[in-house]
Amino acid sequence: MFAATSKSIGMLILLTSIGGWVLYGIFNIRKGRAEIGAEQKLAANRKEYYDDETLEGSRLERVQVLGLVFLAIVTIALPLYWVLEPNRQAEATFGFEKRFVNWGSQLFAPTADGGYNCAGCHGGMKGTGGVAPYAVTDPKTGEVKSVNWKAPALNTVLYRFSEEEITFILNYGRPFSPMSAWGTIGGGPLNEQSIDTLVDYMKSIQIPQAGCIETRSYYNPTCDEGSLPEENNKEIMTEAERLVKAGTYGSLGEALFNLDLGSGAYSCARCHTKGWSYGDPQATGGGAFGPNLTGGSSNRQFPNQSDMINFIKNGSELGKRYGEQGQGSGRMPAFGQLYTDEQIKLIVQYVRGL
Template sequence: MEVLSGQIVLANTQRAIGYVIAVILSIGFVVAVVANMRKGRREVGSEIELAANRKPYYDDDTLETTKLDRTLALGLATLAVIGVTLPLYWLAEPGRMEGRVEAYNETFIKRGEELYNTGAQCAACHGPKGVGGAANYTITAPNGDFVAQVSWQAPALNTVLFRYSRDEVRNILIYGRGFSPMPAWGAAGGGPLTDQQIDNIIDYLQSIQLSGPEARAEVEKELADTCAPDADGKCTVPGGQFATLGEAIFNMGLYTKFAGGAYSCGRCHTDGWSYGQPGVPGGGAFGWNLTGGRSLRQFPTAAQQIEFVSVGGVAGKSYGTSGLSGAGQMPGFGVNPNVTPPNIPGPKIYPMSPDQVMLTEEQIAAVVQYERSL
């Protein structure tokens, strides 16, 4: 806001200066016209003595040396000024325009940050800087009866643009997630924010995304603590909850609340997972039921399933044998959807890089192997 009002003041000052110059020029013009007219009147009748072309002028010598030289020098100087300033202007213009774009990017991100932290209270559930958190939530039966009061994990958003395109995030923000604590924010979903405010929030989210290596290191550490897989992918942590690397990835954060479950599959594919009361693993919730050999029918080969889990659902696109992605809410775990030159969306000062992905190829292969065993 400060930046904006500063710009308005600046624009007003410039306009004021413009008006002053315009007024001075107009007055000068009027004075010149009047003076000229009066001079012309004075000369009426005196043409013979004072005709302009009979006024004594410089003699040939002066005309062809001093006067000519001075005029030529003046012309050369003017040309030099134009010759220097025009290229300088050309050189500076793209930089100036870029500077303006950057200034606007910064302004949008600032507004998004304000909304994230206070205006829309995203931070209350998703944690400061999108590190993940939880929300208190009352589960009710379809008839409205109270069922339970729970703490529902809210996924980390500092990797949300690793797994969803900006359009997919916009869609989630506008409509929220039914049957979960995530409210609708856009007008179309009955929420309080304007399209521009939602875009500002997405710009802010883009500015707080982890780097690829940072995210990878966090995941490596979590998996070392909860599984520590051997060469065959069997977990070796004494007394650990998971048998295989695939199972540990599928449930990453179930007991530790790591990143609000952002890297897990269970939070969408296992009923009750997000509030610590997991039902049948992969039994289906917001994401499809994956049990009973369902994956094997949908994806005849593991490679096809790995491909789908890497790219995720794309709104309205079919996948596998008979799959159709609704709103593209199945995240992509191995391919960053926001890296598509030349039209990379979002603030140019925070471009996304292809190594910003949720899971490595080996991790995806492990979790797919686990799913195919369900």
């Protein structure tokens, strides 16, 4: 609304200025007198001009009034522009964001709708988690078998990863899984702008975070200080407690480590246990995409439990040190906005006992 008003005022000022000059030209031409005889230039003394009374009276007043009108236009227009410009810029940003989200949704859509089928694997257009068909090969026997690989929910992906990390994953994929490389830089079909619009769409489907003073934007309901809403966290604990009561796992820490809600979006085992993603788990925490956590390795890397808790909360950063002799790659997601401090402590206590 403000952008439209600002544009209308600007157009009115422009048209008024142009109209004024056009009228000035018309009156000037009409008042011009035709040359007399064959004279190439009308002599100054042949044209009777205004007398002093007219020049210093009505004509001067008209010019002064005209100057005052244009001064008023400038005086009002500039502050008005200054007041309305921030809103115009905000609405322009909103418009760009809306278009990018729309373009990203078209790429995210199922193949039948003309998209690249992100929705087909990750649980529909809301990205709530799904499965993807895949073939795994036994490295010893060469046997190939078809599996259903858990494709994690994407409605919390910005809780765990930065935009740069998500872009990297989209560009290069996960070569050992159904997640293909989608960026041209990684051998996929999508250019940089297409990847950016996919990220913009994923921002728009995030579960709105609790505790935000101000979200990042209308289409990105997350913030630095936000956390998973209470009802979602309650769902996590309810499922973990159910698994413990059912005898599937021996502790809440183990249940949280292996939690398959959101197709493993909350799970540590998805990266740290080979075969977990397709229902054929090997040694729990024995290492896969993520490092081996068994045999006291996590205790050696993090002699202090509090350091390990902070690492899990904040994740790794490319090139930065963690623990005793670790260097971040950015692959370890941050779980501080997904889990509570108490839940992370339960997971750490379980892992340190592997």
